[in-house]
Amino acid sequence: MFCNQCEQTAKGIGCNIAGVCGKNEEVADLQDLLIHALQGLALYAREGRKLGIVDQATDLFTFEAIFSTLTNVDFDPERFVALIQRAVELREAMKAKVGIAGGTTEFTEAPATFIPAGTVAELAAQGKALNLIESLDSDVNIRSLKQTLLYGLKGIAAYADHAAILGQTDPAVAAFCYEALTALLAQGLTVEQCVPVAMKAGEINLKAMELLDAGNTGTYGHPVPTPVPLGHRKNKCILITGHDLHDLELLLQQTEGKGIDIYTHGEMLPCHGYPELKKYPHFYGHFGTAWQNQQKEFPTFPGPILFTTNCIQKPSEVYKDRVFTNGLVGWPGVKHISDKDYSPVVAMALAMPGFTDDVDNGQVLVGFGRNAVLGVADKVIEAVKSKAIRHFFLVGGCDGAKPGRDYFTRFVEQVPKDCVVLTLACGKFRFFDKQMGDIGGIPRLLDVGQCNDAYSAIQIAVALAKAFDCGVNDLPLSMVLSWYEQKAVAILLTLLYLGVKDIRLGPSLPAFITPAVLQFLVDTFNIKPIDTPEADLKTILG
Numbered sequence: 420m421f422c423n424q425c426e427q428t429a430k431g432i433g434c435n436i437a438g439v440c441g442k443n444e445e446v447a448d449l450q451d452l453l454i455h456a457l458q459g460l461a462l463y464a465r466e467g468r469k470l471g472i473v474d475q476a477t478d479l480f481t482f483e484a485i486f487s488t489l490t491n492v493d494f495d496p497e498r499f500v501a502l503i504q505r506a507v508e509l510r511e512a513m514k515a516k517v518g519i520a521g522g523t524t525e526f527t528e529a530p531a532t533f534i535p536a537g538t539v540a541e542l543a544a545q546g547k548a549l550n551l552i553e554s555l556d557s558d559v560n561i562r563s564l565k566q567t568l569l570y571g572l573k574g575i576a577a578y579a580d581h582a583a584i585l586g587q588t589d590p591a592v593a594a595f596c597y598e599a600l601t602a603l604l605a606q607g608l609t610v611e612q613c614v615p616v617a618m619k620a621g622e623i624n625l626k627a628m629e630l631l632d633a634g635n636t637g638t639y640g641h642p643v644p645t646p647v648p649l650g651h652r653k654n655k656c657i658l659i660t661g662h663d664l665h666d667l668e669l670l671l672q673q674t675e676g677k678g679i680d681i682y683t684h685g686e687m688l689p690c691h692g693y694p695e696l697k698k699y700p701h702f703y704g705h706f707g708t709a710w711q712n713q714q715k716e717f718p719t720f721p722g723p724i725l726f727t728t729n730c731i732q733k734p735s736e737v738y739k740d741r742v743f744t745n746g747l748v749g750w751p752g753v754k755h756i757s758d759k760d761y762s763p764v765v766a767m768a769l770a771m772p773g774f775t776d777d778v779d780n781g782q783v784l785v786g787f788g789r790n791a792v793l794g795v796a797d798k799v800i801e802a803v804k805s806k807a808i809r810h811f812f813l814v815g816g817c818d819g820a821k822p823g824r825d826y827f828t829r830f831v832e833q834v835p836k837d838c839v840v841l842t843l844a845c846g847k848f849r850f851f852d853k854q855m856g857d858i859g860g861i862p863r864l865l866d867v868g869q870c871n872d873a874y875s876a877i878q879i880a881v882a883l884a885k886a887f888d889c890g891v892n893d894l895p896l897s898m899v900l901s902w903y904e905q906k907a908v909a910i911l912l913t914l915l916y917l918g919v920k921d922i923r924l925g926p927s928l929p930a931f932i933t934p935a936v937l938q939f940l941v942d943t944f945n946i947k948p949i950d951t952p953e954a955d956l957k958t959i960l961g
């Protein structure tokens with residue numbers, strides 16, 4: 420195996436024996452084989468597009484299959500076997516349609532004719548033989564750019580899948596997925612050919628995030644500022660984690676009137692701000708912090724835990740029998756719900772003690788999506804003009820286990836009192852419960868939402884730039900971003916596509932970025948690695 424798609428990759432180079440995330444060699448090889456199989460499907464689907472053949476089921480499968488290979492989503496080999504076989508079935512079905520329509524069906528690329536082996540071990544051997552990453556290109560810089568595209572694609576697929584679940588699709592997103600998967604097969608590309616495809620990935624990701632925003636706000640309303648208890652109350656309980664709002668809604672409906680409180684974990688925290696979710700009286704509070712602390716935090720939760728999407732870590736024996744996976748998430752030996760019927764989760768919650776006392780641990784405020792922030796735009800603009808607000812910082816992105824991530828806590832702690840911090844994604848847990856006060860009624864810490872709500876943050880920046888009649892880069896706004904997995908790569912590509920400059924990135928730079936590619940990013944976008952909070956604040960604020 421060789422995998423370096425996430426920030427915690429072994430030795431900052433690559434996982435080649437087993438994943439730091441818990442992914443074993445077999446699963447890594449199967450994931451590579453799935454990408455290969457999808458490239459075969461993509462060759463025909465791209466051809467089909469030219470002939471007006473669009474198959475929504477194939478598009479959705481492609482999103483799901485790519486999303487399954489994203490960090491911390493699915494660790495179950497059996498599920499990858501099924502996905503590989505399905506990719507080949509869909510490839511053959513698309514090939515037949517393209518043939519009937521008079522299109523090209525003779526492709527010489529290996530994925531076009533790939534035949535999956537019969538057993539899991541044989542399939543893993545097929546995946547291993549691919550040397551997927553090395554085979555992208557013999558030139559390390561082209562390989563680096565292609566990896567950037569592949570990982571950005573994984574993020575796009577995740578957002579597109581979330582949006583599709585809420586009925587929001589755009590055929591252009593799947594069309595790009597096919598373009599990108601086949602572009603990865605092309606040999607001998609130049610930097611000049613690779614960079615526009617990566618920028619296009621940023622553009623398409625913006626589209627995918629816009630669809631997801633429309634799905635979330637269209638279905639559940641625009642988030643409104645909402646206090647969320649961090650303690651608990653005496654009652655039976657279920658913990659829900661991941662990112663999926665639809666799964667949460669179904670769980671709320673299926674637990675209504677049953678004497679069970681629902682608590683969010685990790686990236687589900689911002690869900691408390693959505694009117695159509697917060698209306699349920701048993702949607703109570705938030706438990707724990709970011710994904711990397713689940714092994715430490717889950718043992719003390721006295722109820723079952725439902726995973727909707729990433730990030731799952733190897734469950735310890737202490738709480739493994741209380742974990743349920745759902746949707747694309749999988750861990751071998753963990754109960755999986757494939758039909759959205761959460762009655763086994765409900766039954767377990769009722770059989771368990773639940774919380775037996777009331778504990779007040781304070782509260783945090785969520786719900787500052789674009790609608791809420793721009794609803795007070797006049798106040799914000801006035802505060803900037805009167806110099807009551809000197810600067811905005813967007814401090815967000817993924818959390819993770821690396822020690823260097825305390826940079827983000829220290830950064831926010833040192834942000835001067837006349838500045839406002841916007842945050843999103845699980846990186847916020849480094850400082851989410853800090854009492855930062857307000858500036859003339861505007862809270863100094865504004866939670867925009869999940870990583871999935873990066874679109875909202877972008878819209879806030881664009882609206883402010885319009886109000887001040889300047890570009891986003893001219894605003895008193897600095898982005899200090901933390902990355903961990905591939906949705907963050909997609910968001911970064913979107914910010915670069917939008918021409919955002921001077922982004923600070925940490926805690927370390929992606930292992931798949933070569934020095935030459937980094938130099939290109941520095942020269943073109945002035946991206947910089949984080950330094951110390953003191954030095955960065957000094958540079959930014961002059």
Ligand code: FSO
Binds near residue numbers: 904
């Ligand atoms: Fe965090 Fe995990 Fe949301 Fe990522 S939960 S790390 S960017 O998957 O998705 O922010």
Ligand code: SF4
Binds near residue numbers: 426441
């Ligand atoms: Fe390693 Fe990250 Fe890949 Fe897991 S996803 S194998 S930790 S690089």
